[in-house]
Amino acid sequence: xxxxxxxxxxxxxxxxxxxxxxxxxxxxxxxxxxxxxxxxxxxxxxxxxxxxxxxxxxxxxxxxxxxxxxxxxxxxxxxxxxxxxxxxxxxxxxxxxxxxxxxxxxxxxxxxxxxxxxxxxxxxxxxxxxxxxxxxxxxxxxxxxxxxxxxxxxxxxxxxxxxxxxxxxxxxxxxxxxxxxxxxxxxxxxxxxxxxxxxxxxxxxxxxxxxxxxxxxxxxxxxxxxxxxxxxxxxxxxxxxxxxxxxxxxxxxxxxxxxxxxxxxxxxxxxxxxxxxxxxxxxxxxxxxxxx
Amino acid sequence: xxxxxxxxxxxxxxxxxxxxxxxxxxxxxxxxxxxxxxxxxxxxxxxxxxxxxxxxxxxxxxxxxxxxxxxxxxxxxxxxxxxxxxxxxxxxxxxxxxxxxxxxxxxxxxxxxxxxxxxxxxxxxxxxxxxxxxxxxxxxxxxxxxxxxxxxxxxxxxxxxxxxxxxxxxxxxxxxxxxxxxxxxxxxxxxxxxxxxxxxxxxxxxxxxxxxxxxxxxxxxxxxxxxxxxxxxxxxxxxxxxxxxxxxxxxxxx
Numbered sequence: 001x002x003x004x005x006x007x008x009x010x011x012x013x014x015x016x017x018x019x020x021x022x023x024x025x026x027x028x029x030x031x032x033x034x035x036x037x038x039x040x041x042x043x044x045x046x047x048x049x050x051x052x053x054x055x056x057x058x059x060x061x062x063x064x065x066x067x068x069x070x071x072x073x074x075x076x077x078x079x080x081x082x083x084x085x086x087x088x089x090x091x092x093x094x095x096x097x098x099x100x101x102x103x104x105x106x107x108x109x110x111x112x113x114x115x116x117x118x119x120x121x122x123x124x125x126x127x128x129x130x131x132x133x134x135x136x137x138x139x140x141x142x143x144x145x146x147x148x149x150x151x152x153x154x155x156x157x158x159x160x161x162x163x164x165x166x167x168x169x170x171x172x173x174x175x176x177x178x179x180x181x182x183x184x185x186x187x188x189x190x191x192x193x194x195x196x197x198x199x200x201x202x203x204x205x206x207x208x209x210x211x212x213x214x215x216x217x218x219x220x221x222x223x224x225x226x227x228x229x230x231x232x233x234x235x236x237x238x239x240x241x242x243x244x245x246x247x248x249x250x251x252x253x254x255x256x257x258x259x260x261x262x263x264x265x266x267x268x269x270x271x272x273x274x275x276x277x278x279x280x281x282x283x284x285x286x287x288x289x290x291x292x
Numbered sequence: 293x294x295x296x297x298x299x300x301x302x303x304x305x306x307x308x309x310x311x312x313x314x315x316x317x318x319x320x321x322x323x324x325x326x327x328x329x330x331x332x333x334x335x336x337x338x339x340x341x342x343x344x345x346x347x348x349x350x351x352x353x354x355x356x357x358x359x360x361x362x363x364x365x366x367x368x369x370x371x372x373x374x375x376x377x378x379x380x381x382x383x384x385x386x387x388x389x390x391x392x393x394x395x396x397x398x399x400x401x402x403x404x405x406x407x408x409x410x411x412x413x414x415x416x417x418x419x420x421x422x423x424x425x426x427x428x429x430x431x432x433x434x435x436x437x438x439x440x441x442x443x444x445x446x447x448x449x450x451x452x453x454x455x456x457x458x459x460x461x462x463x464x465x466x467x468x469x470x471x472x473x474x475x476x477x478x479x480x481x482x483x484x485x486x487x488x489x490x491x492x493x494x495x496x497x498x499x500x501x502x503x504x505x506x507x508x509x510x511x512x513x514x515x516x517x518x519x520x521x522x523x524x525x526x527x528x529x530x531x532x533x534x535x536x537x538x539x540x541x542x543x544x545x546x
Contacts, residue, residue: 029404036401040387043394111387119384120444123349124402125375285310285343285352288384 033126037134041108042141055142059096059150066092067158086246089160091215093151094242097173098213098235099206100146101180104139106187106202113196119288128278132271135188136181143177165245171256172238178263179234183209185270189277192286214239234262298363300452300484301325301348305357308343308508317343318508321357327451330478330485332495334528335505336536341488344505345454348486349379362451373452375403380445381456382438388430392421392440395429396447403448415443418473435466442470446477453477453485459494471497492528502528504535511535 045051070085112118154160190198213235230236237259244252281287306321318340325331333341346352350370359366364373386395400408419439459467496516504512523531
């Protein structure tokens with residue numbers, strides 16, 4: 001009877017059936033719905049310190065392990081603030097941004113699956129785009145709570161301040177978070193398609209991309225046939241840019257532009273997959289019993 | 293046309309077949325639910341009640357037909373309708389680690405409820421939730437969970453309320469309390485309700501009209517009193533059994 005276009009059509013402002021003067025009120029209620037979803041997740045953390053600790057645990061652990069590895073490799077255990085150490089530690093920290101961004105989004109969605117709450121959410125006026133906005137906002141908060149302490153520890157233990165890269169760091173982080181969201185949207189689409197059986201992807205999919213994303217080594221190290229694959233990953237350009245900033249002190253605008261453009265393509269593709277799977281879930285009746 | 297003139301639900305030729313070649317779960321369902329009325333969906337397991345409710349809520353895309361809820365086409369404009377509808381089912385949980393109050397706050401935000409604190413305080417009082425409002429939803433008894441689910445379902449003062457077995461697994465006292473609360477809500481607000489239930493006493497008490505479903509089709513319809521008369525029975529449970537077992541009025545009387 002109706003196609004996936006219905007879900008996309010319902011996303012358009014005119015679908016709400018009201019005109020221009022009501023636009024700001026609509027935006028206000030949309031913001032409130034996004035906040036409602038965020039509040040649902042923040043309430044979990046408010047009472048559960050183990051959950052908060054878990055957010056910080058892995059990024060800090062990675063930081064400590066790699067910090068000592070770089071100290072050992074640099075051969076100057078009392079002075080690790082070398083370029084080599086900086087490149088490795090910067091790689092660890094920025095990769096954690098990508099990883100935590102993706103996991104923060106996908107695991108917040110899984111919380112709804114585990115608590116079997118999707119039925120209630122999707123019969124409320126919460127639109128798919130608002131749900132995505134809420135999950136993305138939660139991923140920002142979860143990433144900040146996880147990677148922030150690791151960055152501080154890198155400075156305190158190893159004298160490495162990620163901010164020495166300069167203001168471009170904000171763009172690097174934004175580009176990596178956008179890639180995390182794109183991957184998370186695709187993972188969420190797979191969970192809608194295959195149910196909680198696909199949840200392992202939420203934990204592991206980003207680790208599979210790491211070898212090709214030039215996190216710790218330049219793209220030129222990879223075999224020639226693999227380099228185009230690597231260059232199609234937004235994070236690759238961020239890490240090339242980070243190395244240019246740390247080793248040459250320059251901003252590689254070309255890499256940044258590629259990262260932003262590829263993020264746009266990845267996000268558009270992931271949004272299309274998500275909306276298609278959301279519609280299919282409505283066709284199959286999966287929204288009521290997902291999680292079983 | 294005013295809001296009271298607009299039917300709560302206008303359903304035309306609604307059908308759902310999950311997979312090509314399968315028997316339809318719902319076929320050719322057509323009805324109009326006026327505002328201020330309570331209608332029941334009755335049928336055995338697999339009759340198509342849950343599928344129907346899922347389509348009315350926009351959770352499930354129909355294979356054919358259309359649903360107009362509160363004047364909004366659910367195929368193209370469902371979010372406008374959903375803001376004025378709500379739903380309760382014992383089979384869909386609320387986040388169990390959140391307290392009762394937190395759950396109500398979440399849904400007050402999602403439904404854009406004005407003066408949220410006052411509305412939640414009203415619901416806490418109306419549904420006697422005060423003793424456990426700060427306890428996680430997952431730690432509540434079945435009866436307490438049902439009261440919380442109903443409070444959530446009424447948080448936005450819905451004009452159309454869909455209820456899937458609202459008193460399942462409740463003791464008779466709590467079940468009666470729920471039915472009284474629903475009656476009071478309908479009578480004071482003029483809301484419409486569609487109720488799927490296996491509790492025939494509940495349907496007789498609450499519903500003005502009943503749609504009897506079997507194999508995804510409406511096999512009979514009418515007020516509880518009219519159905520009792522038509523089948524020559526004393527209670528709706530016997531009518532339900534007659535229909536479920538395919539006994540027509542003539543056979544029943546013979």
